[in-house]
Amino acid sequence: MLFIEQSKKLSFKKCISDGDLNRFGAFKHVDWIGKPFGSKVFSHKGGFIYLLAPTPELWTLVLSHRTQILYIADISFVVMYLEIVPGCVVLESGTGSGSLTTSLARAVAPSGHVYTFDFHEQRAASAREDFEKTGLNNLITVGVRDIQGEGFPEEFSGKADSVFLDLPQPWLAISSVAKMLKQDGIICSFSPCIEQVQHSCETLRSCFTDIRTFEVLLRAFEVREKKLESWENVDGCSVGSASRKRRQPSAEGCNGVESSVAPSVVVRPASEARGHTGYLTFARLQCLT
Amino acid sequence: MSINKHIEQQSKSNQENNNAQNPRVTWEGCSVLLDINDGDRLAFARLTIGSALKIGNKQCPLQSLIGCAFGSLFQVENGKEGPFLSRIPSNSEGNDLQDQGDSQTVDVSKDNRALVDNNMAQSLTEVEIEELKRQGVSGSEIVGALIANSATFDKKTSFSQEKYRLKKQKKYAPRVLLRRPFARSICETYFKKNPEKIGWLRIDSLSLLLSMANVTANSDVLVVDLLGGMLTGAVAERLGGTGSVCNTHHGVSPYPIDIVRIFNFTDEICKRIVHASLSDLSVSGEHSVESNQPEDLCNATKQSNEDVVCDTSNDHSNSMEEIRITPEDEVLPEKPTSQDKQQPRKAVQAGQKATSEIMNLWRENGFSSLIVAAPNLDAWSIVKELLPLLSFSAPFAIYHQHSEPLAACMRNLQHEKMAIGLQIIEPYMREYQVLPSRTHPHMQMSAFGGYILSGIKICPFEKN
Ligand SMILES: C[S@@+](CC[C@H](N)C(=O)[O-])C[C@H]1O[C@@H](n2cnc3c(N)ncnc32)[C@H](O)[C@@H]1O
Numbered sequence: 001m002l003f004i005e006q007s008k009k010l011s012f013k014k015c016i017s018d019g020d021l022n023r024f025g026a027f028k029h030v031d032w033i034g035k036p037f038g039s040k041v042f043s044h045k046g047g048f049i050y051l052l053a054p055t056p057e058l059w060t061l062v063l064s065h066r067t068q069i070l071y072i073a074d075i076s077f078v079v080m081y082l083e084i085v086p087g088c089v090v091l092e093s094g095t096g097s098g099s100l101t102t103s104l105a106r107a108v109a110p111s112g113h114v115y116t117f118d119f120h121e122q123r124a125a126s127a128r129e130d131f132e133k134t135g136l137n138n139l140i141t142v143g144v145r146d147i148q149g150e151g152f153p154e155e156f157s158g159k160a161d162s163v164f165l166d167l168p169q170p171w172l173a174i175s176s177v178a179k180m181l182k183q184d185g186i187i188c189s190f191s192p193c194i195e196q197v198q199h200s201c202e203t204l205r206s207c208f209t210d211i212r213t214f215e216v217l218l219r220a221f222e223v224r225e226k227k228l229e230s231w232e233n234v235d236g237c238s239v240g241s242a243s244r245k246r247r248q249p250s251a252e253g254c255n256g257v258e259s260s261v262a263p264s265v266v267v268r269p270a271s272e273a274r275g276h277t278g279y280l281t282f283a284r285l286q287c288l289t
Numbered sequence: 290m291s292i293n294k295h296i297e298q299q300s301k302s303n304q305e306n307n308n309a310q311n312p313r314v315t316w317e318g319c320s321v322l323l324d325i326n327d328g329d330r331l332a333f334a335r336l337t338i339g340s341a342l343k344i345g346n347k348q349c350p351l352q353s354l355i356g357c358a359f360g361s362l363f364q365v366e367n368g369k370e371g372p373f374l375s376r377i378p379s380n381s382e383g384n385d386l387q388d389q390g391d392s393q394t395v396d397v398s399k400d401n402r403a404l405v406d407n408n409m410a411q412s413l414t415e416v417e418i419e420e421l422k423r424q425g426v427s428g429s430e431i432v433g434a435l436i437a438n439s440a441t442f443d444k445k446t447s448f449s450q451e452k453y454r455l456k457k458q459k460k461y462a463p464r465v466l467l468r469r470p471f472a473r474s475i476c477e478t479y480f481k482k483n484p485e486k487i488g489w490l491r492i493d494s495l496s497l498l499l500s501m502a503n504v505t506a507n508s509d510v511l512v513v514d515l516l517g518g519m520l521t522g523a524v525a526e527r528l529g530g531t532g533s534v535c536n537t538h539h540g541v542s543p544y545p546i547d548i549v550r551i552f553n554f555t556d557e558i559c560k561r562i563v564h565a566s567l568s569d570l571s572v573s574g575e576h577s578v579e580s581n582q583p584e585d586l587c588n589a590t591k592q593s594n595e596d597v598v599c600d601t602s603n604d605h606s607n608s609m610e611e612i613r614i615t616p617e618d619e620v621l622p623e624k625p626t627s628q629d630k631q632q633p634r635k636a637v638q639a640g641q642k643a644t645s646e647i648m649n650l651w652r653e654n655g656f657s658s659l660i661v662a663a664p665n666l667d668a669w670s671i672v673k674e675l676l677p678l679l680s681f682s683a684p685f686a687i688y689h690q691h692s693e694p695l696a697a698c699m700r701n702l703q704h705e706k707m708a709i710g711l712q713i714i715e716p717y718m719r720e721y722q723v724l725p726s727r728t729h730p731h732m733q734m735s736a737f738g739g740y741i742l743s744g745i746k747i748c749p750f751e752k753n
Contacts, residue, residue, distance in 0.1 A: 038681030038748040050709055050747055053682040055503040073716065076500035077493055083471045086506045086529025087311060106505045110531065161311065184313055184360035184469070194728060201723040209360075209379055213721040215730075216493050221713040221740075223696045267696045267713070279721065287360035287379050 069099035082162035151176025208283035428462020488664035491738030518546030530557035655680030
């Protein structure tokens with residue numbers, strides 16, 4: 001059985017799903033200690049929350065947005081396409097809110113390492129604090145550096161398995177990335193705008209091959225049980241009344257005929273979705289003989 | 290830790306393993322992906338002294354690829370003894386030529402109004418070309434000769450000229466790109482060439498499954514892999530020789546996982562890939578003694594018969610040389626002699642039966658997550674049996690090609706209060722052509738990559 005450690009309470013608290021804590025009343029953290037993960041705990045007002053073991057996915061949902069962040073669709077695709085496996089050395093810039101960094105760390109664990117750089121000192125410090133709280137500080141090193149201006153530190157030359165860029169002008173960092181990568185190593189650059197992609201691709205062509213640009217998105221579905229009445233049981237009057245009543249369709253039509261249908265599970269895409277996050281451009285360091 | 294120290298440690302442990310975890314150079318006996326003519330053909334192969342690739346109607350030996358860096362590019366040359374692969378500097382040539390649709394909009398100096406394509410333009414005959422080949426004239430020189438003898442070449446737009454040159458180059462001087470077989474390239478190759486075998490699992494769906502199930506080092510991942518081993522292999526790749534991935538099944542026969550052999554897994558990684566039947570996993574601790582038996586039998590077979598692959602019941606994975614990606618595009622069998630040499634070295638086979646020790650551990654701690662990919666089975670019938678085997682708060686992800694079984698499963702999980710954070714999603718992926726003044730989405734795309742139901746197991750309410 002897993003126990004929640006007192007020292008990690010804060011980060012766990014942040015990972016609890018089902019919305020804003022305050023809405024459900026006050027929770028005493030001492031009550032939680034010793035409970036298995038996945039438990040439902042109650043507040044003095046009878047509100048409840050679930051205690052969940054933290055994962056990078058949950059972290060991405062609750063972290064404080066100091067910048068735009070990457071979400072699960074892009075994150076999972078980046079980790080797969082960069083071929084990150086345990087033991088890899090990965091370079092990243094900018095760190096931003098550390099949403100991607102957390103998943104990179106999960107992928108390189110236990111023996112690899114993520115070196116992430118942001119030129120914004122405060123952001124780097126907050127990210128460092130977060131990684132300490134979530135227990136990832138042994139897998140992640142946060143550095144303060146202007147990667148577009150200075151490139152990655154020389155000490156990483158030829159040592160990176162993959163490099164990820166989420167920078168406003170990624171093309172300025174590409175020649176440095178080429179130096180950092182091992183042979184056949186992979187770069188990914190994330191850019192929201194197509195002009196950035198265009199510019200990056202032109203720069204990439206000088207020493208990278210296999211340049212490919214993708215867009216990945218998710219469509220969520222709504223699932224519910226619904227009684228789909230047979231046509232013969234529904235006249236104009238019941239259609240009118242059904243639309244005024246919310247959700248629960250009347251079991252009887254106004255002509256008094258009993259509903260004969262059992263509810264069925266129906267699925268439809270949610271009406272709204274994130275329509276764009278950014279373009280992901282991947283390329284491989286050209287293999288020179 | 291400084292980077293240098295880290296790298297040192299890494300390479301030291303690699304040497305200890307004697308088989309690098311993440312090698313970037315090929316070796317004898319390693320599995321490779323061959324990308325022929327810019328993705329026109331994709332083939333998995335094992336590099337041995339005797340292995341060969343069929344190009345046109347000729348066998349081209351693969352021996353020269355041994356010891357080369359992944360990412361190297363080769364061109365087929367005509368030798369006196371037949372074709373051979375010769376290393377050429379890689380280039381991004383051909384990248385600039387992605388689709389025909391936009392040629393008109395770009396080339397302003399010429400257009401193709403005067404072009405009549407009547408097959409009469411080429412004065413060099415097939416017979417003459419064959420003769421050139423026999424003389425050992427290089428493929429590139431033949432392409433040059435074809436261009437020189439084409440009556441219409443000069444009239445073409447530069448875009449069409451490049452297209453013509455590329456077409457001839459692919460035919461007379463095919464190029465072979467050496468690729469690492471990784472979950473990414475293996476999934477993409479099957480999706481392109483034989484999607485049914487991997488249940489139409491697209492690369493972005495696979496990526497999501499691994500993330501949603503929080504697959505990481507030292508986790509114990511329960512899977513139902515009816516995708517020929519694609520899922521099991523991808524999970525094992527992320528475990529990197531730690532934790533375990535258990536492919537579970539109903540009844541006595543484990544599911545085939547022959548795709549796992551395409552990965553270049555170390556013995557340590559292979560050891561972590563096991564199978565167990567649902568009944569073995571569900572049995573409470575006291576009964577576990579009985580489940581020892583089949584496993585001992587298996588070990589016995591292995592010990593007494595060192596150079597025979599230990600075939601766990603009917604997990605009859607054919608040797609990977611026989612794996613067909615498409616009927617026309619198979620990888621050539623090697624000569625039996627080299628195969629014999631290679632097998633005994635592979636001491637550890639992926640997909641053994643789980644030992645009773647590890648099953649006891651799973652019973653005690655629960656699996657850390659669950660991934661189900663059974664494209665033709667009812668999702669709920671699987672999930673209701675397997676969810677109890679997970680630890681509390683364990684995430685799970687269920688892949689299916691239809692939304693209805695996932696919706697029904699989600700409804701049931703809600704009613705039974707077994708999980709929270711339930712969500713059904715459909716991934717969407719679009720590739721772009723990015724070229725100066727010619728950037729747009731690809732004209733062809735995959736319109737469907739499957740559905741995924743994900744969630745987190747919760748503690749049953751009574752226990753509170
Ligand atoms: C959009 S955020 C990255 C978000 C991150 N990928 C995530 O998922 O949380 C971009 C970051 O790049 C940093 N940045 C911008 N220019 C930079 C430069 N020249 N060198 C280093 N970091 C830079 C910014 O400070 C910002 O934090």
